[in-house]
Amino acid sequence: MLPGLRDDETQDKFRAVRGLFGFGALAGVLVALLLLPTAFTAGVSTRDAAGWFEDDPDGLDTGGVPERSTILAADGGSIATFYYQNRIDVPLDQIAPVARQAVLAIEDSRFYQHGALDSKGTLRALISNLGSGQVTQGGSGITQQYVKNLLLTQATNDSERKGATEVSAGRKMRELRYAVAVEKRFSKDEILRRYLNIAYFGDGAYGIEAAARHYFSKNASKLTLPEAALLAGVVRYPYAYDPVNHPAVARQRRDVVLARMAELNWIPKATADAAAGQPVQLHVHEARNGCVSSAAPFFCDYVQREILTNPTFGKTRADREKLLKQGGLTIRTTLDWKTQNAAQRAVDRHVPPKNSAHKAAAEALVEPGTGAIKGMAVDRDLGPDSQRGKTWINFAADADHGSSIGMQSGSTFKVFTLAAALQDDMPFGTMMDAPTEFTPTGYRNCDGKRVGDPNASLRNAADGEGGKQFSLVTGTWHSVNTFFLGLEKEVGLCETVQMAEKLGMRQANGKPLEEYPSFTLGFNQVSPLRLAAAYATFGARGKYCKPIAITSITGTDGKRLKVPTAGCKQVIDKGVADAVNYVLQGVLTKGTAAGSGIGRPAAGKTGTVDNFSAAWFAGYTPDLASAVWVGDPRGGYKYPMDDLCMDGECYGEVFGATIPAPIWQDTMSGALDGTSATDFHDPPSHYFSMGDGETDPNKKDKKDKKGGDTKSPDTRGPDTSPTVPPTLSPSPKPGGGPQH
Template sequence: MSRTRFDGLPPGKVVSHLGVMLLVAVVLGVVVSGLAIPFAGVLGFSARNVSESVDDLPQQLETEQLPQRTEVQDADGKTIATLYDQNRVNVPLRQISRTMVEAIVAIEDFRFYQHGALDLKGTMRALFTNQAAGGVTQGGSSITQQLVKLTLLNQADTDEERKAATDDTYGRKLRELRYAIALEKRHSKDWILERYLNTAYFGDGAYGVQAAAQHFFSVNAKDLKLRQAALLAGLVQSPEAYNPTRNAAQAKVRRNVVLDRMAQLSVITEADADKAKDRKLGLRVQEQPNGCVNSQAQFFCDYAVRWLMTDPALGATEEERRRLIFNGGLTVRTTVDLRFQKAANDSVSSHVYKDDLAVGGLALIEPGTGNVKGLAQSRPMGKRKGETFLNYTVPTRYGDAAGFQPGSTFKAFVLASAINQDIPLSQRFPAPNPGRFPLNEFQTCEGPYQSSEVWMPKNSTSSSSAPNLYEGTQKSVNTFFINLEKVTGICEPWKLARQMGITELTKANIIPSFTLGVADVSPLEMAEAYATFAAQGLHCDARPVTEIADAQGNVLKKYEKSCTQVLASPVANAVNDVLRGVIGPGGFGAALYPGQPAAGKTGTTNGNNSVWFVGYTPNLAGAAMVAGVNPQGHPESLDGKSVGGRTLYSSSGSTTAGPIWGDAFGVIAQWLDDIDFTRPSTTDIRGLLFTVPAVTGKSYDEAKALLEGLGLNVVNGGTVDSAVGAGLVAYSAPGTGARLAAGDTVTLFISDGTPKKKKNKGGGTPGTGDTGGTPGPGDTGDTGDTGDTGPGNGNGNGNNGNGNGNGG
């Protein structure tokens, strides 16, 4: 046989053939048997050099966890998106059909269970055949050797490591041999075969047999039939060359080769092989979408992923967190309700079209939990015209969009502060039009506002000359609220807004026009803030994820709700009662009534750059927004723009943004429990509140007993860094002196005895800017509603005035 193979070969080819044979003998002598080297000095190698090079190689191959796709699920466990760098789902060998196992062994390494790490017969057979043919016609690597190569390539982090894993050199072959021997020593044949079937690339983006079975045939690996298994087994040799979705003819030829080999080895009968060969490929291709762009909750999904990316528990660096999220085979259980999401999507897209020079958005959040139930915006995710990757519904750190000014929706924070300061709901304040307000009469957190300017804002709505809190809010009277803010001061409303979820407010926003809306915010922030009113003063941080589990189903982390009482419940109840007037008879939002108790507030910025409606029932809060943008993406007036198929000659929170909220809530109401708000007492909360006593330094049980004796609910907030003795209460939230009522919640934080380290924030302090200056030009320099003149915001440049807000 050997003599016949050499017949007709050129002399050089014969020499090459013999040389390779001798080299193999040397390598096998050193690596496999450990016996004396039968040949030396072959093709420049000495036995000593080969032996030393092998001894220098690592003894073990570390097999890291294979990258697997992550599933993002809705609140009910339905998959809404998959995330992956490699589309793979690991399965144990027992969940792979026996036919598939037989097919892959037959075509790749039929003596797999008889030989060790190296199949000597197979290697020599392939060597002779390839040398005689002048090229590679047979593969000689065992499944174990193939697994080593795939593992090294899969775990390569750099181009240099990837090159080393694929170099066609004897050094690489030696290394693979050493690793293969180590694998065979450490693991069973079944483990190696299972790992191989889960590691191998089958083409068309499918890694591992489970993903391949799902992709090409829409079945699980355990259900693969003969012709399906034969096709997949044939793909691993050259996944793209035999890709059945692109090269069906070549794929069928390769499948039939596998069937013939199985019949030759008596794994199947000749009749079974012939019957399968006569059949079509039987593809039922099922694409596995990657990323949030393919989700029916695109921007919610994107928000959830970016929210997880900020969690240090998932990795020390952003890259480590990303690797876990996209390669960890996680199951991410979120809070989204797809019924709510669809209602939001339908409402937003029907009122603002994707190609409009405007952006519409709606955020939905559950009071008392912070669960984000849906996020929708008019521009879908993508790169085409009318699409974007900017998430306009969430804060900048989660979506990159800068937000929009909220107008009169900020008046609710002044209203709540006034009620908290015992100002009766029946108290009246002047509402001149225009008003005249010396700016130094307003109190900031550091004393009187430093300006000698006089502010002369106007009203866009009519009311009595001195409305009370009900009328002033229902009619959204600018000068009424400015007079109210003079009494409350700016500091308390500013702090309250931050406590309720508008966390990106800065000291530059503590200006007289605060009540008219001075900071760029997102719909999610406004929904979170107003949900606090619905939850009777209990603020809960927005939460898109409840838990994540690993590929085996073990819960890695639960995300518990994070809630703090920031307003006494009677104060929140009073706010709810006042804001019900906005959706009640005579209110700007009366037409938006969703069929069950609801409250809300409109908001419009001067020039109609953005319009808002933030509304809520006792069990769901939502913030709708429509903002004008120019072709470059910068804010500009909605006036004159075609939005949702109609030209806006004027716009307002109630007529432009309100219908988005109203239509969505009109659908969602059927799934909400029919409950009502708690009415405030006839004394308008006066006399119902008491102050939280000091509990720092007390034991948890002692502090809990004291607070519960006052009728308060007590929650353990866990341990924190504190100089207070370990195990004792470090502080409470709300803190000492806060005014609450029976039934409100106080969270106790326990000291771990370690003083909190001071952080060097670095950088200088914010510039003071032109305090009290007139409004400046630009997107952030909009004046107050209908000609209001806003004071400068002191942003360091002194150019951007903020006097936003209007009546409706």
């Protein structure tokens, strides 16, 4: 018979226990206690039974619980969080004492006085709850509840989840045995800390720190008495007492907690009454999960894909995703908010996200000499492509980091031919003919095979300067197609391709660059990020660094994980890079991008793809490099940018200097504002052996209009074996735009 009850009352109470599912856990404890004396009758002594409880059970893993991971910018500001369970593990001293008291009062007031099982408290709670008709006091102690939550959190399949939650004496016996082991392993304070960090507080908040931030927009260390009591009350039935969805019930439960604290003399009754008289005041903050809501969504997505695709972070994708969403990682990145915001403003200003022409823009910015990605912007929100103004495709990155297989690069690739020529010590004043038409014969790829089509020819379709001579300098400034085809033949197609490869270029789909005579005109499909990193090499005086977004990753244990490195190395002589810089500075002052300067030493190159299907600008200073693409995600050849009108503004034909260069100009001006300018180095004197290359031997005072960059035909032709020379038809088949 239970103390204080008559036989008939006792029988009534036990019948109530059997009939009330709401008291299942409490009844389970009682059943376990009643079964304990007979649990080992089949040849097992009481001493053996005691030993079974005292032995450390197999399979009890008290390791870290799932925690959310955070991606941080270079200044420590948050970019995004990732989680399966929104949880932030904190030390006990970062939880307000009043919050600890509130939880102990309603869940296990004798926690510091009993061991793994408080039989006295369990029976008292049973009697109290049955007498009041509702659950006012917990049956399982804090340690047992911690074990239950731990087993549920660690469950990886339905069977394990069922085993952790089923109402049975077997589960309670197992929990009790684990609780005994936990009490042996940890101090009471540590058990309480672990419990408060693992418990579910409703509405997606796991652990008291996440709950405090979610419901009250504050840390757990700042919780007041009414707030602490509200959270303490939620723990027993998180779905029923959730204050967001059930505010009235949550308030009633809060007042029960306050009354219990007063009953225990942990707070004065007057204090409890005053707190109970206050309304529930929530300041709900939804914890962001993933990149969609990030202020730098495409950079965030790049970092996420870096972790999900790189074997450094786990053998399988499932392992890597688990690490990201449960590992509690602190991921520090290279993102500079000033640069990022400047880029986003620029692309959105010149190519609005929901523009009437359905065009798109993307920009990537890389720091010369380090490879650090300082910004990455797309004029879209991250989201379903079916919704206007959104896309899942990161047009700034390669396929493995953004699903885009790239866009034809146009005349931005001429810089690799220029660099190859300067590497051969070709002086600035070297003169070459630029015929009206050019027949590509005599080219060999890096396998020594002849490539080209003797039956086709290319023209200078946009500049109208065929039949003249140009120097290495003026041919670059005016971006003359036939001049560069001849220059590429002079220095060698393979040498040009190898120069591009040394500077990190490859197709956005991950394959090597294709090698045909029109390589210098930019038919390969690449990403803005790789192009920015290549141009950054010139700004760094020939030092190439692989673009990196992550600087460090720290686990919950404080240990650092291995992260990809930039692997910086000198790939071309400093003097060669200095000479390239000298030539490309003139593009911004006297060439196709004249008027696009930023008030400090800068260099760059325009690029216009055949049929105006896309336009580019790649430019840099010694401190920052950027590549900008503008085109149509639906396919550039099907939706070209000639006679373009967008949101009431008409451009006619769009060249590299028409929209991409102004985006670059606005971005760089904003990103570098307030910083000291860095000068380029003078090129070696031997490049001036035939003059500075700026004199026009044709003696014509003709200036290219801004945007006079030559068109770059798609000269790849049909997708046949690389040994078959592609057609050089100026009317390529559709499909040159970005591919998904």
